[in-house]
Amino acid sequence: MPTTERLPAxxxxxxxxxxxxGAALAREMGVTPRTLTKDIECLRAQGARIEGDAEAGYTLRPGVQLPALALTDDELETLMLGLRWVTGRSDxxxxxxxxxxxxxxxxxxxPGFRHGLNKSTLFLRPQAPQETPEVTEAQIHEAIQAERKVSMLYRDASGRATTRVIWPVGLGYFDKKLVLVAWCEKREDFRHFRPARMVVFDILKEGFPIRRQAxxxxxxxLEGVELV
Structure with missing residues (x-):
């Protein structure tokens, strides 16, 4: 059985x-104990949370394990570019x-493919200075994941402050700014808020009356937007 089929199995x-x-697993897979050890290490390198050893036994811990993927050069280059963008432009x-x-x-x-990847024709320009919000992205993510309402003091572009109760549903990343998508109780509609203009961000005990996904x-x- 080739490696590309053996690892998912x-x-x-x-x-x-x-x-x-380990010995029983090697027999079942039809490989030598040495090959099994290499396969286990390969899966670990790909992110599989495998604990233990051949003698004590191998245990797969909960988590997402992707099967072995066959990516084209262009797909791999695009994947690496996207990961570099996230690494340099998010919280x-x-x-x-x-x-x-x-x-x-x-x-x-x-190893034979790494040299070509280092010569990629795709690149990211140096990150421009971003806004420095008083409210952290971690706070916003907490409210979104918990589906909790937020009491917020917000300043608009002219500096005028208003108090809002919002239902935060998503956070959009742009090169120079972040945009929070939320349902605004005051406007009874969706509104887009800049974290850099948030002065106070208090997560309330009250949850959303409607599921965040809905x-x-x-x-x-409404916006004609597709999420990645």
């Missing part, structure tokens, strides 16, 4: 039953996740 066995003793949480994913993809690339889909339909 190995993941499936570990997903169905863990732990699995610390996403930047760290982007760098981790970038490291895993890089580790999975055969709100997001309604906003997408």
């Amino acid at each position: 190995l993941l499936e066995i570990l997903r169905e039953r863990s732990p699995v003793e 610390q949480r996403l930047a760290q996740a982007g760098q981790s994913a970038l490291d895993k993809v890089s580790a999975a690339i055969p 709100l997001l889909e309604r906003w997408q339909a």
Whole structure:
């Protein structure tokens, strides 16, 4: 069985039953213990959370494990470009996740292909200075994920401050600014807010009366936006 077929099969066995003793796993896969060890290390490099060893047995921990992918040169180049964009243009949480994913993809690339990737014709220009909001992206993500209402003091472009209660549903990333998509109770409609203009951002105990996904889909339909 070629490696491209063996690795997904190995993941499936570990997903169905863990732990699995190394010798038994090697026999089931029809490979030598040495090859099995290499396969396990390859899967770990690709992000699979496999714990243990051949003697104690291998255990696959919960998490997303993607099957082995066959990417074209253009697909790989585009994937790396997107990860570099996230790493350099988002908050610390996403930047760290982007760098981790970038490291895993890089580790999975055969050595013979890395030289060509380093000569990629796609690049990112140096990041322009961004706005420095008083409200952190982590706070905004917390409210979005928890589907909790937010009491916010917001200044518009002319500096006038208003108090709003909003239902934050999504955060848009642009080169020089962030835009929060939210349902505004005051306007009874969707509005777009700049975190850099938020003075106060208090997450309330009260949740959304409508599921966030439904709100997001309604906003997408109104704006004609497709999410990646």
